[in-house]
Amino acid sequence: MKILVVEDEPKTGDYLRQGLAEAGFVVDLARNGLDGLHLALGEAYDLAIVDVMLPGIDGWQLLQGIRRAGKDMPLLFLSARDAVEDRVKGLELGADDYLVKPFAFSELLARVRTLLRRGSKAKEPELLRAADLELDLIRRRVSRSGRKIDLTAKEFSLLELLLRRQGEVLSRSLIASQVWDMNFDSDTNVIEVAIRRLRAKVDDGFEPKLIRTVRGMGYVLEVAT
Ligand code: CA
Numbered sequence: 001m002k003i004l005v006v007e008d009e010p011k012t013g014d015y016l017r018q019g020l021a022e023a024g025f026v027v028d029l030a031r032n033g034l035d036g037l038h039l040a041l042g043e044a045y046d047l048a049i050v051d052v053m054l055p056g057i058d059g060w061q062l063l064q065g066i067r068r069a070g071k072d073m074p075l076l077f078l079s080a081r082d083a084v085e086d087r088v089k090g091l092e093l094g095a096d097d098y099l100v101k102p103f104a105f106s107e108l109l110a111r112v113r114t115l116l117r118r119g120s121k122a123k124e125p126e127l128l129r130a131a132d133l134e135l136d137l138i139r140r141r142v143s144r145s146g147r148k149i150d151l152t153a154k155e156f157s158l159l160e161l162l163l164r165r166q167g168e169v170l171s172r173s174l175i176a177s178q179v180w181d182m183n184f185d186s187d188t189n190v191i192e193v194a195i196r197r198l199r200a201k202v203d204d205g206f207e208p209k210l211i212r213t214v215r216g217m218g219y220v221l222e223v224a225t
Contacts, residue, residue, distance in 0.1 A: 001024075001025050001026070001046045001047070001116060001157075002025070002026045002027075002028070002043070002044065002045050002046055002181075003020055003025045003026070003027050003028075003045060003046065003047050003048070003049060003112070004027075004028050004030065004036065004039055004040055004043070004045045004047070004048040004049070005017060005020070005027055005028070005029045005030070005048075005049045005050075006029075006030045006031075006032075006033065006035075006036030006040075006048065006049070006050045006051060006054065006059070006062065007029070007030075007031070007049075007050075007051045007054075007078070008031050008032055008051060008053075008054050008055055009051070010031070012051075012078075012101070013029050013031060014029075015105075016029070016049065016108075017029045019105050019108075019109070020109075020112075022153060023109055023153055024153035024154065024156055024157045025112075025157075026157075026178065026179070026180075026181040027181070028043070028045075028181075032054055032055050032056045033054040033055065033056045033057035033058060033059070033061065033062045034056045034057055036048075036050065036054070036062055037057065037062050037065045037066070040062070040065075040066050040071060040073075041065070041066070041069050041071065045073050046073060046074075046116055047073055047074050047075075047076065047112060047115055047116055048066070048073055048074075048075050048076070049075075049076045049077075049078060049108075049112070050062055050063065050075055050076070050077055050078065051077075051078045051079070052077055052078065052079040052086065052090070053079070053080070059077055059079075059090075060089065060090070060093055063075055063077075063090070063093050063094060063095060064093060067093075067094050074096040074097075074115040074116070074118065075094070075095050075096050075097075076095075076096060076097045076098070076099060076108075076111060076112065076115060077090050077095045077097070077098045077099065078099050078100075078101055078103075079098065079099075079100060079101065080100070080101045086098075096115055096118075097111050097114075097115055099111060113138075117137075117138060126138050128160065128163035128164065129163075130163060130166055130210055130221060130222070130223055131208060131210060131223045132144055132145045132146075132206075133163075133202060133206075133210060135156075135159060135160060135163055137160070140156065142156065142159065142202075144202060144206055145206065149201050149202060150201070151198070151201065154179060154180075154194060155194065155197060155198050155201070157178075157179045158175065158179050158194055158195070158198055159198060159202065159221075161175065161178050161179060162211065162219065162220075162221035163221060165221075166221055166222055167220065167221075167222045168220060169214045169217050169218050169219070169220045170218045170219055170220065171217065171218040172191050172218055172219075174218070175191055175218070175219070176190075176191060179194075195211065195213070195219055198211065199211045208223060208224050209224070210222065210223065212224075
């Protein structure tokens with residue numbers, strides 16, 4: 001899941017980027033409204049978190065630009081001002097939620113997950129499955145044969161990607177860009193290592209094996225027939 005953060009205050013921006021990345025999201029950070037709009041229109045995001053007071057174009061103008069372009073990703077606004085007019089204006093213009101600074105990160109994360117769930121309700125299931133493996137997108141839990149499997153945030157994102165695109169061979173560069181938000185560098189074995197760990201947790205001791213390496217091409221999760 002990819003999130004755009006538009007925040008000019010360096011400390012808050014870095015805090016959000018780091019916290020969301022640790023929670024398993026891929027995050028792009030824009031430090032002003034114009035960069036934010038540029039990214040919002042050029043890339044595919046599942047959600048945008050936007051500060052109201054921004055240099056250049058403010059959060060409201062950003063919101064209008066995004067909606068005018070036909071982008072319907074959910075937008076969560078952040079504001080230091082708790083004026084009722086602000087809240088009303090934001091919701092009228094098409095903001096999906098509004099959070100007043102300062103906020104607890106756990107509160108932000110809860111709102112983010114609610115918005116993502118609401119935004120994807122029509123097209124997405126709450127559970128992803130392959131054989132007896134289950135990934136619960138809402139509770140962020142994974143189990144196999146009813147046994148709980150503990151995954152790190154990155155492992156969870158990796159498994160989510162593999163499950164969403166079940167049966168499809170995913171290249172390492174695609175996995176790198178979707179899960180790590182980095183360009184694939186052949187010197188790093190971060191993906192191999194993560195796949196190996198994930199496979200040990202998900203496949204060791206279970207049948208059928210679900211995660212497979214396709215030599216020279218990448219990885220696939222499928223129920224062998
Ligand atoms: Ca600001």
